[in-house]
Structure formats: structure tokens, C-alpha cells
Amino acid sequence: MAFEACRLPLCKFTLLFLFSLFVFGKTQHKGFGRFNQEQHSSTADVFGEQWFLQKLDHFNGADSREWKQRYFVNEAFYKPGGPVFLMIGGEGPANPAWMQSGTWLTYAEKLGALCLMLEHRFYGKSHPTADLSNDNLRFLSSRQALADLAHFRTVMAEDRGLTNSKWVAFGGSYPGSLAAWFRLKFPHLVHASVATSAPLHATVNFPEYLEVVWRSLASENAECPLLVKKASDTLFERLKDPKTYDNITKDFSLCSKLQIQTERDSAYLLETLAGNFMDVVQYNEDNRAFEGVVGTNVTIKVLCGVMGDTSLGDPYARYAAVSRLMMDTFSIKCLDASFDNYLRDMTNTSWEGAAAGGGRQWVYQTCTEFGFYQSTDSPNQPFSGFPLVFHVQQCADFYNVSAEQVAEAVAQTNEYYGSYGISSSRIVFPNGSIDPWHALGITQGTNPDLPAVFIKGTAHCANMYPARAEDLPQLTLARDHVFLLLQQWLKK
Template identity: 55%
Template structure:
């Protein structure tokens, strides 16, 4: 491990090929990114634990190696155990030395573990990511991995009688809550940050939060109105040869729009909406990603560009697109549906799809849905990427049996299994940010006095997990203090 490491978060890393920078609510690399921090010391090394491939079939003796990290710097005998749960991306050891959970570990003398999710990062349970092998990728198997990890590590390190507390953000936040639900004898308490708790096929309200977030900028409702005008202009432009040529130049398209399929057009509109969705989801969250022009990209940045071109909203819309392309070093906008599907069909661990895009798409197609469609009436991004567009992707990537009926079957099972909004749990905190579109599927009001929501005005996805920043809002600071206080109370109970 290198002894000097300066980490600057980029939501999306490297060349993205045919896959969109923001796909199904997930930035390339995962929904909880690397905090912006300079670290000049050794990071914890990779460690490995043997896991059963199928925890629910005792006749299947196959095993695999799961990666995890340990930080015992602050631990004192009798102290608690903190686990950060990995999710739909590579587990990064930088989280073992920074973030709010590490700050709390120092305060409460906890030993810290981070466990990488099966099928992500270096944790490869199967030789490849074929559809037949991906059947071992689901939340229940992931929870069983955590249960085995907790039992094994408890015995190995004499921590069986310690109080174990789980932490997770986004999908791992859901896992944190579900782990407490399914294995309450193993988990004393849980923090479930920005956790979607209700599986849903058509997550059309994602765009309602995006719309409302854009309204909070200095431009007010003007931003959404200008976006709506620009989207209408795009809709008209793609109807003529001259308009298609203009679109290719203005929006830096990788290919001509001539001969574009309906799925290409849907992908184009979805990608242009994604330019705003990604920034809203992570607005001012202290991941500190820098634009190519040297400025932090926030919703104020995007709406400022739109307002500056109020006489020509299409130009403002294209400037937002160029800013995103330049920020993530993309030479052009690849709207090709065929290219996207082709990349997500790759099954080799050395392929570009292995960064997590294929795996996460599979989980949405089989367990969660959560398709951010354009089916909501009152939003400015048009209606060119309906929920059927996402369902079609499941079939085209994984096979004809992955129909909407199969989607719905899996979604219903998830809600039946975990309880959805009606989850019955104790000793859990559910922090959510008002700017984060995922809060629409989260717990934002107390379930009981012992299963409480912390709704943080003005903050985005997983913002409470990141290191302190001088720009943190009073609401965010107060939320972090409330979480810290609750952890202390849990450890006394």
C-alpha cells in the first residue's frame, strides 16, 4: 500500500464507454463515494474471510474469499465494534481512517471493520458475472455474509459479547437496517443513512425531489422552467435533419442522430436529465468533486448556467452537458443504447462492467426496481424515458425472462421480506437529507421512540457520513451530533 495518498473524489472514474455516467441512481463507482481527504500514512491492508457461496443450501459446499478491512487504533478492551457495510461498489480503505464513524470510534473506543459486498470490488464469489452466477447476488446472501463475518470475527478476536453497531449509506444503509431486523441477536444497533426501505418498480418521484431541489436555488422556479423549455426544444430539434445536426454539435454527441432508435432517444433524454440528477443527489455533500473549470459543481452552478442563458435555454442546457462531460473527461456524449447494453452484457471480472454497473443493474432488475422514470407529470425533463425503458434494459442485458412481471415478483418479495415502510425494528437511526431524491423511499418520520428518523434540511445523499467541513450547515452539524449522542446511549443500554 502506498504511504502517501491524496484522494480527490470524482463521482465517475475513467472512460465510461457506452454506460451512462449516472445509471439507475448510481454514479460509476458506487453510491457512497470516497471522502475528499489527504492521508499520508499506511492504510489498512486487504484481509480475507472464507464465505459460503450459498448460505441457504447446506448441500452446496462451495466457498469464496470476501475482502474486509480492520482499524483497531482506538479500541480498548470492552469497547464496541463498528461495521461499515459495503455496497454496490469497491470498498475503499480510506473510509477506515476518516468519516464520522471513525470520529465516533475514537470517542467510544471502537474497533472498526469494513466488509466488501459480494460481487463488488475484489470480492468475487464466482468465476464470472454470468446470469447463472449472478443468482448468488442478492441482499439476503449479503446479510448472511455479514452474519457469518460477525460470528467468525467475534470468536477470533474475542468480541462475541461486545456491542456491535452497523453503519451504511444508500443501499448499504438499507442493509444496515435489514441486518438489525433479520439478525437482532448479532447486531445491537444500526445507523441506516439515506437508506431506501421500500422496493418500487416506478420510482417516478425521484424527479419530484430533483425538481423541488432546483427550486431552492437563487434562481427559484426559473431553473425548472428554463429546463422545461430546453427539453421541449430538444424534442423539436430531433424531428428535422437540421435539428439533428445542431444537436450533435451543440451537445457533443458521439454519433449522428440520423437513424437513432427510440431507445437511443430515450437514452439521450435520460442522460441529459442525469446531468442534473447526479448533481442534485450529491449537492454540497463534502465529497468535493472539482469541475474541469475549477469550480465545485452544485445545483446553484447548474441553475446559474441556465439562468445566464435565459434568452436561449437550449444553450444553457448544452452548457450544463459540456460541464459534466469536461468534468469527467468525456470527449463526447455516448447516447447509444446498443453501446450501453453491450457493455452491461460483459461478464468477465476484467471488463468495464465489473466496476459495479452490471451487478447493480441485476439487483434492481431482481429485487428493488427503483427505476427513475420520466412518468411523473409535473417535472421539467420531458416524458421520453418511461418505466418501460428500464424494464426493457433488464431483458436486453440479462435475457427475455427478465420481464416486468419478474421485476414485480422480486419487488413484492423484498417488501414482504423486510417490511418496506412498515419495518418493525428497534435501536435504529434513519438519517436522510431533504435534497436527496432517495429520501422519497426512506424513513423520514419516527417509527417508534426507538426507531427514529433524522431528516436533515438542505443536505444530500449520505452527507452526514463524510468528514467535517467548514461549510457544513448548522442542520448537518446538529444531525451528526444527534447520531453521536444516540450511539452513546445505545452503548449504555
């Protein structure tokens, strides 16, 4: 499949859904995307989608409205009396490829588990409302999603005779957070959780993401992030001079001549191009092939190789070469660098809109719950020109949510869930050192009931993917350690 044009960051979320990378909308790194890929038809045929009647508003008893939520079942490994594994969907379509492959199924086969996967409300085919208007999006939150999980677990246990079974929640990225919070808020319903690459601390400003990108690039070559910074700084300066716009349009294969009317136009382009590095770092060498992902061959090593190739010209020219490499990888002919077009797509409230695959929904959740804005406000990162104000202003532009409301919502999230100080038991937190999201997770276990598994040299959710011969020894050990924990916990 080829794309005639690509509007980034919007396009990268679209690529995620179509090719299975990171989520639609604000580029892959903006969401997380463990389950944000549409299923392949052959897989869907084997694990047919099923539908669960769900409440629209779990916190208003006077509201009797209901809707149908999509889920999948794999009974191949189940043995009577065995546990129930519940994979939690996230900020995109639930992909039934996870019903036939992945580490959790290896655990399920060994433990005789029944496997279920529930799609997150407002993503994929799980449409609770007629459209994505601001008024309807008020029903989209992690709290409503946890209530969905609780109701689903209760009814499914009753219907399938699993009331006395021990349920284990699995999730990666945002669903990893949900897995931890499910155990926290509903300990009578879920016995244990595996919360992989789970950001537990909400924060409006998240420049630490780019700081980890710097360190991850430097782990390959100490000069690499310095070259990236020089290139990004050069582009940032050239964007101040309209005389450079024709050359920039050509250098980065923009779909139309670059027009910089406001600082957000500049920030949008700068963030888009930085996203090439952010996305590759986040999923560096993760084994995503079984999902049908394109671009897994583009790694930190590859990007740093381009940035170090003096035959391509100065660092700015090499930066442009990276962009062309990524476009070729995804069969993109030109980039739409217009923020106005992005604004148009993100404010389209139709389920048929360009951002309805997850971008409009996920950015709403960041504005009303999490923040997570990967700004260039830190001096210890390699990019220029997309500060916090650029991100927060989008909350007002898209949803009429002010900066003050964003800050208050983020504070309430940490108050409700506990941030790094989550108080619970039987939750394991695997994280990878290459993954920028580990900066908001638990990477050191201070409580034996809440162990951390910090895997050096691995990226986002690496332990969730199917094992392969070339896996790092520490990744294999991490998977084994999680399994031993599950064995122990299921005996309690």
C-alpha cells in the same frame, strides 16, 4: 486522468470508481455510491486489504463452495470492552479512505470502537464466481449479502474475542438499507444500526426521484426547473426530426453522429443528459473531497446559474452548456450516446468488461429486487422521454428478466423486509431533504426505537462525511443527535 470518450450512463459509474462520485453504470443516481470508489494507494497501504473465507450460497447446505471477501480494519481507537463498528460496503469497490476519515470514526474515537468494513459480494475485488453470467448473478442479492455480514460477524467475533462486544452497523444508501435489515433479520448479532439515506421501500416505478429534483432545483431558483423542463422538452421534440441530428451531435459533443432507430435510443440520450442534473442534486455540496472526488464544485447553484444565463441563448442552448460544463469537469472529450454500445457493455459477463465495476451487477439487483427506476412518468418533474418501459425493458435485454418478474421480485422484497413498516429497534434513519432518495426512506419517526433524523438543506449521506466549518447548523446537530443515540443504545 482524461477520457477520450465517455459512454453515459455507463461512464458516470466509471467516473465514480475512478474519481469517486456515484457508482458505475446507470449514472451515479442509479446506484447510490457511498463506497463505490477505488482506494488511493497511500490509504490502502495504511489499511491493508484482508480476506475472509465466505460461503457462496448461504441458503443451500449442500453447496460447499467458498470464496474470498475483502475487508479492512482500523484498530486505532479500540479500547478493550468497546463496541465494534461494521461499515457495510455497497454497489461498488469498498474504499479504505473511509477507514481514515468520516463521521463514524469520530464516533469510534469517542466510544473506543474497533472499526471494520466489509466489501459487498460481486463488487470491487470480492469476486465469488468466475464471471458475471446470468447464472452466476443469481448469487447476488441483499439476502446473500446479509448472510455474508452475519457469517463475517460471527467468525470475526470468535477469532478476535469479541463475542460479548456490542456491534453497530453503519451504511449509506443501499448499504444503509442493509444496515437496517441486518438489525432486523439478525438482532442477536447486531445491537444497533445507523441507516443513512436508506431506501426501505422497493418500487418498480420511482418518478418521485425526479419530483424531488424539481423541488431541489426550485429551492435555489424557482425558474430553474422550469427552464430545465423547457430545454428537455425542446430536445425531446427535436429528436423526432432526423434533420436536427447533426446539430444535436455538435451541440452535445457526441462521439458519432446521432442515430435514432428506436425510442430507446432517444430515451438513452435524454436520460444521459438529465443525469447531469440528477447527479449534482443528489450529492449537492456533500463533503466528498477526502475520497478524491472530482466535480464537487459543481452544485445546484452552479447549474441553475448556467440555466439562467440568457447570454448563452435559449434554454436548449443553456442545457447544452451544462453538458459541456460537466464534460469539462471530468475531462471528457465526447459522449457516446449509442444505446447499442451500452447494451454491448452491459451484457459483457467478463470481470474485465466495461460494466464489471458495478453497473452490470447493480442493474441486476434493481431488476431482481428493488426496481427504483427513475422514470419521467410524473408531470411534476423537469425531464422528458425516459418512461418506465425504457428501464424495465433493459431487464429483459440484459438478464432475460420480464416486466412481470421485476414486479414480483419488488413485491417480495417489501414483503420480506417490511418496507416503511419495518419492525425493529435501535435503528436511526438520517436523511437529507435535498436528496431524492429520501422519498423511499423513513423521514418521520413514529416509533421512539426507530428515530428519524431529517436534515433540511442537505443531500445524500451528508451526515456520514467528515465535518467542516461551513456545514449547516442542522447537519452538525444531526451528527450530534446520532452520537447521543449511540451512547444511549450502547448502555442497554
